[in-house]
Amino acid sequence: MICGAEITFLIAAILSLNFELCFCSCARAEYEIDGECCPMCAPGNRVYRHCTADISTTCVSCHDSTFIDAPNGLRDCFSCTVCDPGQGLRVKTPCTRSSDTVCEPLDEHYCTDQHRGSCILAEKHTNCSTGQYIKHKGTAFKDTECAECADGTFSDGSFQTCQTHSKCEDLGLTEIKAGTLSSDAECGNKSPAGLIPGIIVSIIIIVAVAMAVTVIMLRCGSLTCRKNKQKTTKKSDNHIYLLCITRTHKDDLK
Numbered sequence: 001m002i003c004g005a006e007i008t009f010l011i012a013a014i015l016s017l018n019f020e021l022c023f024c025s026c027a028r029a030e031y032e033i034d035g036e037c038c039p040m041c042a043p044g045n046r047v048y049r050h051c052t053a054d055i056s057t058t059c060v061s062c063h064d065s066t067f068i069d070a071p072n073g074l075r076d077c078f079s080c081t082v083c084d085p086g087q088g089l090r091v092k093t094p095c096t097r098s099s100d101t102v103c104e105p106l107d108e109h110y111c112t113d114q115h116r117g118s119c120i121l122a123e124k125h126t127n128c129s130t131g132q133y134i135k136h137k138g139t140a141f142k143d144t145e146c147a148e149c150a151d152g153t154f155s156d157g158s159f160q161t162c163q164t165h166s167k168c169e170d171l172g173l174t175e176i177k178a179g180t181l182s183s184d185a186e187c188g189n190k191s192p193a194g195l196i197p198g199i200i201v202s203i204i205i206i207v208a209v210a211m212a213v214t215v216i217m218l219r220c221g222s223l224t225c226r227k228n229k230q231k232t233t234k235k236s237d238n239h240i241y242l243l244c245i246t247r248t249h250k251d252d253l254k
């Protein structure tokens with residue numbers, strides 16, 4: 001006769017056997033299908049036909065652009081990841097039948113999101129603004145770090161350190177434009193010192209020549225009159241007289 005306790009034990013034993021069948025029935029390199037344990041396919045391969053009592057699993061290789069990276073009982077391979085330049089990515093390691101593509105950031109990009117050793121999203125390195133210098137250059141995993149220039153220095157944003165403003169005086173020049181945080185001081189020749197006297201001298205010479213010409217013209221006029229009246233010429237007027245010949249001739253003809 002079977003008593004209640006024995007029935008309970010039996011049910012527990014069957015349940016625990018079932019439990020084992022569901023979760024631990026197949027060996028490590030096997031997979032379970034319809035209550036049967038079948039040998040797994042190697043990485044790079046998929047199941048073509050499940051095993052039967054007589055025949056082992058039939059495996060076939062993954063075809064182009066697909067992969068499986070572990071021993072498996074799968075009917076289909078996975079599609080290889082595409083490294084999208086639009087996401088700032090390029091191929092680091094190409095896809096094989098047994099490993100997915102590994103992507104990395106494009107030049108001047110850094111990875112903002114990663115999955116299993118592959119970058120899945122990258123962004124462009126920040127450009128430092130004018131008045132800032134590059135404190136730390138960007139890498140494949142870190143953005144550029146920028147910092148402000150100190151007073152008396154400048155940077156266009158592409159410098160690793162801010163440059164000191166040029167000291168025009170030390171170069172023997174004058175400062176035309178003061179330096180800013182983004183631009184150097186502008187120096188020019190010390191010309192104003194020599195240029196102004198030059199202009200003054202030129203003006204004096206021009207005025208002197210103009211006055212001399214006027215004087216000669218006036219004297220020609222008076223000489224012509226005197227000549228007409230007296231027909232005599234002072235010795236000192238001879239050289240001026242020569243300049244006046246044309247005019248005198250004209251007057252004599254009248």
Ligand SMILES: *[C@@H]1O[C@H](CO)[C@@H](O)[C@H](O)[C@H]1NC(C)=O
Binds near residue numbers: 124125126127
């Ligand atoms: C930084 O500057 C470069 C060169 O001028 C440009 O190609 C790039 O798009 C800029 N980056 C950003 C984030 O604006």
